[in-house]
Amino acid sequence: MLASYLCENGCTPKRGERRHNDPDEKKREYFEKYDLGKIREIKESEIPYWYPKDRMMHAPEEQECWGVKWRAGTSNFRTVDELFTKRNLWALAAYLETTNKTELFQDFLLFVFTSILFKSSRMMAHNKDGIGRIQKGTYYIPQISHDIHVGKFMQEALGDMLSGYSQITLKKSNLLISSSDSRVLRIPTSSVDYIFTDPPYADTVQYGELNFVWETWLDLDTNWHDDEIIVNAFRDKTEKDWETMMMQAMTECYRVLKPGRCVSLCYHDTSEGTWALVQDIMAQAGFIVEKTDQAVYINSATKTTNQYFSDKVTKRDLVINFRKPKPGEAAAAILLTGDEDKTTFGEKARRIVRDYLGAHPGSTKDRIYDEVVSRMVRKGQMEAHNFDELLRSAAEEVKTPVMKTLFEPEEPNLFGTHEISRWYLKETELVLHDDAENAREEVAAEKIGAFLKDFLGKNPGDEGVHYSNLFEFYIYAVTDKPRRQLTDLLPDYFYTTEKGTWRLPASEEEERAKRDARARGLGRRVKRYLAQLAQGAFIPEQERPSDATLAEWIRHCKRAGLYEQGKLLFEKGGLNPDALSEETMVDVEEDYQVCARMLAREASEPKRRGRRTEE
Ligand SMILES: C[S@@+](CC[C@H](N)C(=O)[O-])C[C@H]1O[C@@H](n2cnc3c(N)ncnc32)[C@H](O)[C@@H]1O
DSSP states (O other): OEEEEEOOSSOSSSEEEEETTOSSHHHHHHIIIIIHHHHHHHHHSOOOSOOOOOBGGGOOTTOSOOSTTOBTTTBOOOBGGGGSOHHHHHHHHHHHHHHHHOOTTHHHHHHHHHHHHTTTSTTOEEOTTSOEEOOTTSOOOOSSBOOOOHHHHHHHHHHHHHHHHHHOOOOOOOOOOOOOOTTSOOSOTTOEEEEEEOOOOTTSSOHHHHHHHHHHHTTOOOOOGGGOOSOBGGGTBOHHHHHHHHHHHHHHHHHHEEEEEEEEEEEOOOOHHHHHHHHHHHHHHTOEEOOOSSOEEEOOSSOOHHHHHOSSSOSSEEEEEEEOOOTTOOOSSOOBOSOSOHHHHHHHHHHHHHHHHHHSTTBOHHHHHHHHHHTBSSTTOGGGSOHHHHHHHHEEEEEEEOBSSSSOBOOOOTTOTTEEEEEEEOGGGSSOOOHHHHHHHHHHHHHHHHHHHHHHHHOTTOSSBOHHHHHHHHHHHOOSOOSSOHHHHHHHHOEEOTTSOEEOOOSHHHHHHHHHHHHTTHHHHHHHHHHHHHTTOOOOGGGSOOHHHHHHHHHHHHHTTOHHHHHHHHHHSOOOGGGSOHHHHHHHHHHHHHHHHHHHHHHHSOOOOSOOOOO
C-alpha cells in the first residue's frame, strides 16, 4: 500500500509518499501510526451523512448476480456503497449533503459531483505512471485501486465546468428538458416540427445498469428498467422485445410530428441485421426516407482501436432523415387507404400477402392478416372483403405438427391442437408477375451496379463493397424503392466475395446465371423449401426438388452469400449424392464446404452490432 500525501499546514516536506513496507524506518512507523491510523479511525466511525445503500439493480438479496454487467471477482459488489472505499464514501456523502442544502447553482454542483463519482470509486485503477484510470462501459474493479482525493478532483472538475460554462453563450431560453419513456410522450398529435433521436441499439451499451449508481446517489427513480429499450438476457429482454419497443417509440415519434416534418435518426452500426431492421421499423411506423443529396455524419472525436484497423466497423455516426408523409403522399410500400374498389383492393392486398409470404414462408394466417391490416390507413375495412378467399388465391395451406420438443411432435388430439396451419406461396406465385415491380427492381439493381462499379474503381484494392455502404447508397439514391428488402434483392443480382462483401457478376456467364435464377424465382423457391422443411410441412412428391436441382440451389446459395441456406440444403434438403454424376457430386461437396467454412468464419468474428464503447 502506498500513501501519497500533501501537507497543507506548513509542515515539511510539503509533498511525500510512504509505504507499508517502506525501507525508511521512520516512514514505516508514520505509515502505521498516521496513515493506517486514519483508515482505522474512519473504519470504526459511522459516516454521519446519507449515502445510497441500494442493492444493485434491486436484485433479490439471495441472488449474487445482479445483471449482465455483473462479473464474478471483478464486478461482484452487491450494493452501491460497496463500490467505494469508506474514506471516499464519506467525502462524497459530505459533499452531497452540502450541495443539497445549497440553493444557488445546485444542479451545476450536482453535475460536477456526477462527473467525479466513478473516479472516486474502487473502479479507478492505479497505473504504473501513477495516474488512475477507469474502464468505461463496465463495472470493472481492478486489483489495485487508486483512491483519489475527492476534494481535489472536485475542485478541478469545478474549474473545468466553469470555463466551459463561460463559453456557453445561450444562458436563458425557453427550453424544457424532460426525461421520460419515449414510447408514451405527453405531447399533442401532429404538433412537433423536428425530432432528433439517438436510440439505444440492442445490447451494446447497458445504459440502465450503468446509470444505476449515479441514479441512486442523486436519489432519482431507479425503477424505470421495465421501460428500457434494450436487449438484456438477465432481465429477459430479447431482441424481439427491443424491436417491439423501438417500434412503439418510433410510432410515437410519428404521431407527434407534424405531417411533412422530419425525424433524424442517429445510427452507429455496420451490422446488416440492424440496418434492415431499423429501416423496417421506420417504414412500418409510416415514415418515408427523406431525399437528400448527401448523407450526414457525426464524426466521433475519438476512435476505438478497431475503428483504426478494420474497415468493417463504423468510422462515423450516420444520420438518416425520415419524413412523416403529408396526407395523400404515397409511401414506397403498398398503401391501402380503404377507398379502393373491390378489385383494386383485392390486387393490392394480394400483393401484400405475396410479398409477406415471399419473405416469411410458412407464416400463420393471423400474422398475414396483421400485415395486411397494419398497412391500411383506415382499419376495419378488411371485414368488407373475404380474407380467406384472398389468401387462398396466392397461397396454400399446409398443416404442420406442433412440436413438443425440438424433435418430438405433440400427440394427436381431438381438438386439433397438435397441428398448426401454415401458409406457403403457390408454385405459380414464386416468380414475380408484376411488371411495374419487376421494372422497379431492375432500375434499383442497375443503380446499385453502377455504384459498385464506381466504388470499386475508386478503391482498386477492394474486391467488393460492404453491405453498409450499399445500404447507405440505397436509402438515398434509389428513390423509387422496390418492395423487397435490400437483403433479399442483392442476392438476385450480385455475388458475394470471400470477405462477405458484394461484387458485380464477373462474366457474361455469371450475369446469365443470375438472370436465369431471377426468372425462375430461385431465391423465393429456396426460402420456401427450407421453411417447409424446418416447419415439418408435408411436401408433395412432385414439389420436391430433384437432386440436380438441389445441387443447383446449393451453388446459388454459395454464390449469393446465403451460406446458412446452402448448408441446410445440403444437410437437411434430402440430397442423394449417389444420384448425381461424379463431377456434380464433387462440385456440390465443394460448394457445401465453402458455405460451412464461411459460416464458421462469421461465427468466430466478434458480433458486429451496435455502437462500440471506448477502452
Ligand atoms: C444511444 S443513447 C443516447 C446517447 C446520447 N445521444 C448521448 O450522446 O449521450 C440511448 C439512450 O436511450 C435511453 N433509453 C432507453 N430506453 C428508453 C426509453 N424507453 N425512453 C427513452 N429513452 C430510453 C438509454 O437509457 C440511453 O440513454
